[in-house]
Amino acid sequence: MQLRGLVSEVRQSVYAVLVEWERPPANVPKVQALGTAFSVSSDGIFVTADHVVNPQNNTPPGRAFGPNDKILLAQMQSDGCTASIVGPCQVLASSQPHDYAILKLGTVAGRIQKYLEIDLASRFEGDEVAICGYPLASTQTHPQNGAVTITMSIRVAAGIISSQQLQNNSKVLEVDFPILPGNSGGPLFHIRTGKVLGLAKATLSVGNGGGVTIGHLGQISDVRNLWSALKTHI
Numbered sequence: 001m002q003l004r005g006l007v008s009e010v011r012q013s014v015y016a017v018l019v020e021w022e023r024p025p026a027n028v029p030k031v032q033a034l035g036t037a038f039s040v041s042s043d044g045i046f047v048t049a050d051h052v053v054n055p056q057n058n059t060p061p062g063r064a065f066g067p068n069d070k071i072l073l074a075q076m077q078s079d080g081c082t083a084s085i086v087g088p089c090q091v092l093a094s095s096q097p098h099d100y101a102i103l104k105l106g107t108v109a110g111r112i113q114k115y116l117e118i119d120l121a122s123r124f125e126g127d128e129v130a131i132c133g134y135p136l137a138s139t140q141t142h143p144q145n146g147a148v149t150i151t152m153s154i155r156v157a158a159g160i161i162s163s164q165q166l167q168n169n170s171k172v173l174e175v176d177f178p179i180l181p182g183n184s185g186g187p188l189f190h191i192r193t194g195k196v197l198g199l200a201k202a203t204l205s206v207g208n209g210g211g212v213t214i215g216h217l218g219q220i221s222d223v224r225n226l227w228s229a230l231k232t233h234i
Helices: 003-013 223-230
Strands: 014-020 031-039 045-048 070-076 082-095 100-105 128-133 138-141 148-151 155-167 170-175 187-190 196-207 213-222
Touching: 003 014, 003 128, 003 187, 014 082, 031 138, 031 196, 045 223, 070 100, 082 223, 100 223, 128 196, 155 213, 170 196, 170 223, 196 223, 213 223
Parallel strands: none
Antiparallel strands: 014 031, 014 070, 031 045, 045 100, 070 082, 082 100, 082 148, 128 155, 128 187, 138 148, 155 170, 170 213, 187 196, 196 213
């Protein structure tokens, strides 16, 4: 399958992660886009990055969620530019060192029809991969009826695995393209199989030793970091 067709299949399993603040911070909309997640089972199990749903673990730390703040998932509509909220979710498990979180939809209308398979095989430098997610998403709340409009478009980047690193006992893949804000938690998948190898984590700026940035590498948390936790839920 060509990459275009593969992306069309993968994107049906990729959702936006939002927070609905009980009391929004100053100059922040009541519903705010945070990052990306992807479904891994028909029972409403999703994976994202820990720092997406635990913003206090960011650098610098963000505002922690209160007990009445809601984490939401939203799915792209057929128009390709707006999304609808599919429901609130809860965090079943998370790991700051490995930067993953496992989510469960509170209610699943029917069953999730599209989900991604996990690839636990060995990774190799030079493997061709792609990532998709919803960076730069924005939300607007209607001042009269409170309806929320989520504007987004899926962004795709493709390249290769350039290296593999071990950071704090956590396997991290580096790819030769940057991770945009909002892509965090999105799936890195093999462009031949569509199976997930990892989830987007951050972008590393590479300098020449004199403080001048000469390039950006995407950092990917290897999906095998979360497998033992994930298999207890799917």
